[in-house]
Amino acid sequence: xxxxxxxxxxxxxxxxxxxxxxxxxxxxxxxxxxxxxxxxxxxxxxxxxxxxxxxxxxxxxxxxxxxxxxxxxxxxxxxxxxxxxxxxxxxxxxxxxxxxxxxxxxxxxxxxxxxxxxxxxxxxxxxxxxxxxxxxxxxxxxxxxxxxxxxxxxxxxxxxxxxxxxxxxxxxxxxxxxxxxxxxxxxxxxxxxxxxxxxxxxxxxxxxxxxxxxxxxxxxxxxxxxxxxxxxxxxxxxxxxxxxxxxxxxxxxxxxxxxxxxxxxxxxxxxxxxxxxxxxxxxxxxxxxxxxxxxxxxxxxxxx
Numbered sequence: 001x002x003x004x005x006x007x008x009x010x011x012x013x014x015x016x017x018x019x020x021x022x023x024x025x026x027x028x029x030x031x032x033x034x035x036x037x038x039x040x041x042x043x044x045x046x047x048x049x050x051x052x053x054x055x056x057x058x059x060x061x062x063x064x065x066x067x068x069x070x071x072x073x074x075x076x077x078x079x080x081x082x083x084x085x086x087x088x089x090x091x092x093x094x095x096x097x098x099x100x101x102x103x104x105x106x107x108x109x110x111x112x113x114x115x116x117x118x119x120x121x122x123x124x125x126x127x128x129x130x131x132x133x134x135x136x137x138x139x140x141x142x143x144x145x146x147x148x149x150x151x152x153x154x155x156x157x158x159x160x161x162x163x164x165x166x167x168x169x170x171x172x173x174x175x176x177x178x179x180x181x182x183x184x185x186x187x188x189x190x191x192x193x194x195x196x197x198x199x200x201x202x203x204x205x206x207x208x209x210x211x212x213x214x215x216x217x218x219x220x221x222x223x224x225x226x227x228x229x230x231x232x233x234x235x236x237x238x239x240x241x242x243x244x245x246x247x248x249x250x251x252x253x254x255x256x257x258x259x260x261x262x263x264x265x266x267x268x269x270x271x272x273x274x275x276x277x278x279x280x281x282x283x284x285x286x287x288x289x290x291x292x293x294x295x296x297x298x299x300x301x302x303x304x
């Protein structure tokens with residue numbers, strides 16, 4: 001089964017601006033095509049990071065009314081290269097959590113992506129070889145599911161509570177609803193403070209620095225909301241939430257945004273959605289465990 005996620009953010013012609021989903025009996029991989037390595041490793045790495053980041057945002061920012069739990073979660077992200085990867089680019093990929101995988105190890109369903117990418121290249125007037133030059137993969141790890149519930153079940157309950165709201169409509173409501181439902185199942189104390197944010201992050205984000213950390217979409221939105229709640233409650237900053245409705249043309253919602261200021265000062269725009277991704281989810285951004293990363297993020301915002 002194939003599903004393409006178009007993010008529309010591609011800046012260079014070497015990276016296909018869509019991620020392909022390949023599903024089999026035991027696999028669910030998100031695959032990106034890298035047509036050329038000519039732009040060099042710096043531009044390519046930046047473009048690959050942006051593609052993954054925007055794809056995750058598009059997937060996790062489903063409004064509650066459109067929420068669908070992941071069953072199963074994504075197993076990995078794949079980068080399909082149609083030109084050989086040199087040592088310099090290989091070192092940068094390795095530092096970002098990617099590893100080369102022999103194409104011969106792929107199962108039948110995964111070979112289907114090559115045909116789809118070939119069709120996409122043909123539509124764009126690009127000539128590519130039938131067989132890719134290499135495949136780089138980053139495995140995905142999901143959070144443990146304590147007790148007798150799955151994260152998707154919890155997300156469904158929270159989505160039902162939130163009804164037709166979108167992120168930012170009622171500041172604090174997403175995280176309050178999520179934490180309330182989570183605390184009903186596990187013995188956690190999640191107050192509106194830095195320790196509460198750290199507790200939530202530790203519960204929903206797996207602690208693995210070298211792989212993609214997969215979380216449920218409602219958990220992601222709750223975390224972004226909770227960061228603003230904590231900054232507002234524990235500092236003198238004034239905090240305002242932006243709203244995240246679905247764009248009618250693209251069918252996607254934007255990443256969460258806030259703005260903050262000292263009393264009488266100038267507003268500073270804060271990209272909380274991408275900051276949470278970089279610090280808590282992406283292997284090239286996280287420097288510590290999720291709880292510590294969220295504490296550092298709050299401290300960063302307090303110094304605006």
